[in-house]
Amino acid sequence: MDKTNIGLVQYAKAQLGKPYWYGTFGQRSTTALYSAKKKQYPAHYQWACPTSQIGIKVHDCVGLIKGYLWCDNAEDMLPDYKMSQDVSANGMLEKCKEKGAISSMPDLKGILVFMNGHVGVYIGDGYVIEARGHNWGVVKTKLGDRNWKNWGKCPWIEYIEPQKMISKKNSVPSVKPANYTLKNVRGVYNGWGTSTGRKKVKDLTADGKKHAVCKKNNAEAFLNAGTRVTIKETKLLSSGNLWAKIPSGYICIWEKSKEKLFVE
Secondary structure, rough: OOHHHHHHHHHHHOOOOOOEOOOOEEEEOOOOHHHHHHHHHHHOOOOOOOOOHHEEEEEEEHHHHHHHHOOOOOOOOOOOOOOHHHOHHHHHHHHHHOOOEHHOOOOOOOOEEEEOOOOEEEEEEEEEEEEEEEEOOEEEEEHHOOOOOEEEEEOOOOOOOHHHHHEHOOOOOHHOEEEEEOOOOOEEOOOOHHHHHHOOOHHHHHHHHHHHHOOOOEEOOOEEOOEEEEEEEEEEEOOOEEEEEEOOOOEEEEEEOOOOEEEE
């Protein structure tokens, strides 16, 4: 399972400020899509389609979660519909195997929060991102300011607790081979350390090219923050920096001078 709570939060954050369209799940908005949805859900489309909302990814509340599940980890990609995961907000709560009253919610990023007919994504620090409605769009709200009733873990993603995934020993993190999310832009190199030279975008894997900061073949290779990477091996260099081998090359994941970890 390559979908995680960290990836869901990253996807939700990327949708902030975008429009709410009922019955959508990350499609690119068009006048044809508007007409089709208005015909399908006339009660929810009692508004004229603004030109400012054309050409943008659109979601409804549960569509925000479906958009992440169906968009192959890339925030700008379009969804690949999966009937087996096409549920309503209430249906999503029913599917959650781990759930409870909101008062018992664990403080874990990517937890889903529910009220009748509505769902949001908890992003940590007491905040939720929700596709709230046509008048609001996708917004960030305080958990305590909304009348959430239940929480649940989405059954189609893996929930990772960073403090369990990454442990520190003598101030240097011990990062095990697994899938992680980049917290910052990272340069991709030919080997262990900057002396090996940075790769070109053309030298990355197909998936790496999708997440490159610059898409030009001969540009130096940098991966965007939010990119999911598979760490196959790590090595602590004499500089004190921790490096990782990924399918596209080698990246620095811990910088000693800043005591900063670049993956979660």
